[in-house]
Amino acid sequence: MSGCTELSIHTNNHFEPDQLSATLAISADTGSLTTWTDADPAVLIEARAGFIDATGTMSVKQIFYGELDRPTVALIERTVTIEARDLSRRLADTKTRENFSNYTVSNLIKTLAGRVKLTADVDNFPQKVGAFYQVDHDKISQDSYSHTTNLRDLTIWLAQQVGADFWVSGQTLHFKSAVDATKTTPYSLVYTPPGADNPYPSLPATSIQLARDLTIAKDVVLSMRIWDSKQKQATVLYYPKSGQSAVENGTSQEYVLPPRPGMSPAAALVYMQSQYQAIVLHERLVAVVCPGELVLDARSVIKLSGTGTTFDQSYYVDSIDRTWSVDSGFDESIQLKNHSTESQQSL
Known part of the structure; x- marks a missing residue:
């Protein structure tokens, strides 16, 4: 995105589309203005970022890919602010009233992905979709999908039935078994309390806040x-x-x-x-503010240690907000939530 002066990207781990907002400078020629005032509804937006290493080489990775939702042109300032969502928006925009009872979950997800021109990265879920409808009410005309629904809501419903995770990155729809913190190598966030040699606490972040909802x-x-x-x-x-x-x-x-x-x-x-x-x-929540990085994503697990409290445990990423601007540089805000195995009750 040429002429970008501000950029923010919101990534989450609760079935919502990733979102991008950016401010771009518009050059003086009329063509640059009409690019946005008359933008095609199917404009694709891609954001890439990278760091220069010690050898002077920059490794660049895609951090957002989606479709333009709204361009807002400021004529006096000669800027345009663009808003975009990832390609899961295509699922939300596509309606259906079909009966999918005879599909397996995996095959149905592949079918839905193909309908919105996405490739599918799907774990094996062999359950028949019809198995989730009560035997006496197994017709679509009698269950909660008797009305028109969109493919995104249908995909989320299927994920909830089989305990799967669902998201879209780039042009791929992912439908995977949910992350298990006990089987994942977590990223480490170590807090060092103040001591005689170091009167100030230290950690690889500019701020960290611990919150606990005592009602929940x-x-x-x-x-x-x-x-x-x-x-x-x-x-x-x-x-x-x-x-x-x-x-x-x-x-x-x-x-x-x-x-x-x-x-x-x-x-x-x-x-x-x-x-x-x-x-x-959401019993325990951790909010972290740190310099911007490109390693963590919404499926990462982060282990907090060093506080000497019951907050020293592994956390799932709830959301990541990355912001960059010419004036302020690259910053990041991460919301974490705990996943306590003790709170999972067996049926």
């Missing part, structure tokens, strides 16, 4: 009302299973989930488990 840290119980077609009656499920008595005794915090029509009790418990984990993941 209490015992959490989820409840959801479903229609059990086999028993022909409505019933309320609790997760963890022992949570009903805790709610009745007032010793736990109850979260009531909205009903899911057509969902079997077994499928409901799987869904409640995923929602339970999403809630307790």
Whole structure:
């Protein structure tokens, strides 16, 4: 992007598109102006970045690839501010009402990727999509996808059913098994407290903040009302299973989930488990501000150590915001969330 004076890129780990915002200087010729005032809706935006090493060589990598959402031209300042999202936006813009019951999850993801001109990087998920519909309500016309839905929402729903992660980078749709911190080599973030030889604390960051939500840290119980077609009656499920008595005794915090029509009790418990984990993941949050780098991504695991507290553990990246400007240089803000194995309840 020639003439760039400011750039920010937001990357996340919760099924949302990566986003880019940049300010570009516009040259004096009219052609440069009409490039943006009359921009084609399918304009592709790519951002690359790199550092010069000790040998004077620059290694450049792609840090964003997507389609232009909005160009805003400032005539007096002769600048244009562009906003873009990664190519997962194509999934959101494509609607369907089809019945995919006979597809395996992997094959369906490959099919959806092809429809929006993306290549597919898919782990093996052999489950039939129809297996996630209750036996008595296995027709699309009777389940939650009876109305028109977009391919992005459908892909997210499938990821939630099989415990997968989903994102788009470049022109590739990734549908992979979720990262397991116990099987991943984490990046290290070491805090050194002040001492006699060093009166100031040190760490490879300009700021680090530790936060804990004490409300969520209490015992959490989820409840959801479903229609059990086999028993022909409505019933309320609790997760963890022992949570009903805790709610009745007032010793736990109850979260009531909205009903899911057509969902079997077994499928409901799987869904409640995923929602339970999403809630307790935010028990501990770490915010890091550091000089810009190009190694971490939204699937990285970072291990904090040296604080001497229970915050010394591994964290998943929740989001990364990288900003660059002519005046301020290259900075980075990282939001981390913990993943406590103790908070995962078995069904």
